[in-house]
Amino acid sequence: MLTTPGGDPARWVSGVCQGTLGELFQGPLRPGGDADIAIVSFPVDRHSWVYFAPGAGSGDAPPGEPPLGAKAATAARLFLEHFGLTLPPGRWSTHSDLHVGVGMASSTADIVATVRCLFRIFSLPYDTGAVLRVLAAIERADSVFLDEFALYLSGRHRVVRRLGTGVGFHTAFVMEPGTVDTAAVTPVLRRHYRRCATEYERCLTDLLKGFASGDPAAVARAATFSSVLSQEVLPKDTFETVLAHREEFGADGVFVAHTGSLVGYLFSCRPAPSLKGELSAFFRSLGHQCSFAQGGYA
Template sequence: MALATCPASCGEIIQGWILGGEKLVSCPVNWYSAVEISSGTPLPQERPLVRAMVDQLLAFWHLPPALSREIRIDCHSTIPVAKGMASSTADIAATAVATARHLGHALDEATLATLCVALEPTDSTVFRALTLFDHHAGTTRIACEAPPAVDILLLESPLTLRTADYHRMARERALQDNASTLDRAWQKLQLACQQKSAALLGEAATLSAIASQTVLPKPGFTALLDIVMRCDLYGITVAHSGSVVGLLLDTRRHDVEQISGWVKEKTEAEQWPVQHLLRMVEGGVTER
């Protein structure tokens, strides 16, 4: 038996047209998918992509395809699905690492990312460092220095959007129109990590979030920006291909209860009915 975990993401710190194409830097948070791989009969109700990852690994290592019928996948995750929290990436990445261990193999981050991208657009939560990543082809991987500590009040919307549906949207023109903004956001993010500045990280995320409004607008966004300013928060991050929003803060200096109250007062009740207090964490898949 082998167990591995991978974190969720509160949307992306930045996402858009960067260095000549669409790329992202995910925002890993302390909410995990845990996958256990063992010998046994496959469960009747499996998430299709986790089985696809097992089958892909067998082909990658030139093992008999029939071996898949002897591998059981137990996926334990409460990460909201289809809301931009990298739930699918967490599932398949944890599955890959747990399966590798079960079969006596190892996966480095580059190989893991390539395997995940072969199945679907992949969040950069598969990397331990904050990483600028080409989530479609996996050809760009630029790691940042360790980021500053940041807490996040995650606002969960009832709205859902499948990643595949987002990527079918006509969005390239809007992304390219915001390329200069995203270049500034990327430069700010790198500087934020170098200087361990939560304020600069928040500025980078906010620039990207504002640009994202031209592609996938979030309801009540102007009111949330006002709360960021009124409460002197670090900034705002959004799921560029989903519905969640995160308010970036420090629980030692910001009154989370007051901020939560402002969100309830200044936005429609049905827009953000659920809130979660999380923190940004190191990414990557961990064997347990």
């Protein structure tokens, strides 16, 4: 049992944040020029956890549980400075389901989980504005600090439109090897967005209509269109094959991590065990291990 130096059981305080399976849309908010890059992140039922035990010693964390990473530690410092607080003696510990560098918003989720833990340590009401200020000082971010879909400007840290919780999917996906440096490819993306401004405008319009009507099939079609557009600038090795077999597996659409390495199928209904077997064999034939997860909220 975890104990404080005085021998009393320590009470862990936690903060939790969901990750993503890439995006259902990434593109320009407005066509032409250097339009802001907008995203509709695809939340997934996988998480980052951050724990703090007030009064716990450095050797009292569960074995194998790492301390705060660099960005999360920076988030804690910024939070304390913003509120003029001092962290009591204690022990940080973390755990995550999220893979790093593939498009699952792992670092953003770590930051948000840390800030949520701090709100609980000090018994402060949760303040989204404070979360955004911390994120803006550290990195471009996904909208995982919200518990709903949103059209979000990741560079400006601005929520353009909340899209609710009425849409959800079951997914089958793989992670291709390698990572993408988002900052390095931003100029390439902006040139691509200017060339394809009309297509992106239509894609985003269709996506927002799908969310407004609570129609997962329409959302999946728009997500597929966004993935096809992304393939023109940051291609995935398996994408064309995955797209070509969509109807065979009865998937409603295809999604990707636009600046990551995830590729997968969207299903509005849970795949049967037999279909999961077929999907697993298909992705194995492409050289990848298939994973299944629930995304969205409905």
